[in-house]
Amino acid sequence: MKTETQSRTSEQPARRTAVGWKQATRATCMALALLACYFGMRSTAAHGTATLEPTAAPQDAITGEWIIESKTGSDRFFLTVQRGDNSNGRHFHSSSSFDIKQDSLKGLNAATMQSAAGAPVQFQIARDAGTFNCEGWFKNGKGAGSFSFAPSPSFAGQMESLGYGKLTDEQLFTLAVIDVHLSFIRELRDLGYDHLSLDNLIAMRIHGAGPQFINEVKAAGYDRLPVDELIAMRIHGVTLDFMKEVKALGYDKPQIDSLVAMRIHGVSPEFIRGLHELGYERPSIDDLVAMRIHGVKNEFIKELRELGYDRVPIDELVAMRIHGVSTDFIKEIRAQGYDRVPVDQLVAMRIHGVTPAYIEKMKARGFNDLTIDKLIELRIHGFNE
16 A cells, blocks of 8 residues: 655645656546546536436535556556645645555446446445545546545544544545554554554554564564554565574574664675675674675675685775775785785775875885885875875
């Protein structure tokens, strides 16, 4: 489930979708074409030739537009719900996109949706928090139109009994879009997550940090994790399979923030196995993350080995990458007659600007046998002209 919100008022906090620009552009163009058909159909209805004309929504009803696109090779559809408001001197726009099964589109059948000629439609999407009453136009598996939202008084009453107070229609609309239902809330309560805030419920639903994921994490040895850690795990892809692979590599029950950092910075099981093959047995997770942050790849370690630098300590590998000690730099220094220079001196050379060009300049001035330390000293004291 994916959600996006942009607002200059005190509306629900922003949540961005992962829908690509290309897909969004295609959906927008399709929606414009279909909406043109839809409003053309309504215009015809005004002259008495169309059969579909819904009852007008109340003045203060929550309304907007919907777009539906079929997903190739799937029984699911991609639904986007959009709202906009420029009244009373404010600007507000929200767009929520998610997958939905056809049987959730009450009153809409496959034949109508796939109509080659196009057809007007009316259907409902019923959620615990309320119902979306939709009308519009479908053609070749793609549709667009308008909706009005009817909040559920029953759901609002049950939420009040659970301690959430009197929810506004806007809050109920958000819960309906994300499909936060009562069974979801009760299952979380049974797992020890009681009296969660609406923001937490919404975030957990959006990112899939629900009862199923919580039970999987619990089976892996992590019980009653804070909600923010559960959400971070889902956002960054800390899956049960990832945790199992990490454990198999000798890291038993790392801290959640360490697992999240591994995923953020690309510390994959393949990277760790490659290090094992190069003689680095079970580096700390902090070292692994630092290596990935600074670009210490297995290929870099292999190249260093070929130049005679075997099993370089991880902190030195990181320092080499931070200060630009590349294998090309080592080869150029070697060509100047300095072979197997210690790593700490290579780093110092890069820090102070002792380059192959500088060494050549010193040789041209008659300084042919300077040590690395002396070259560094000359650079530090400004002997460069």
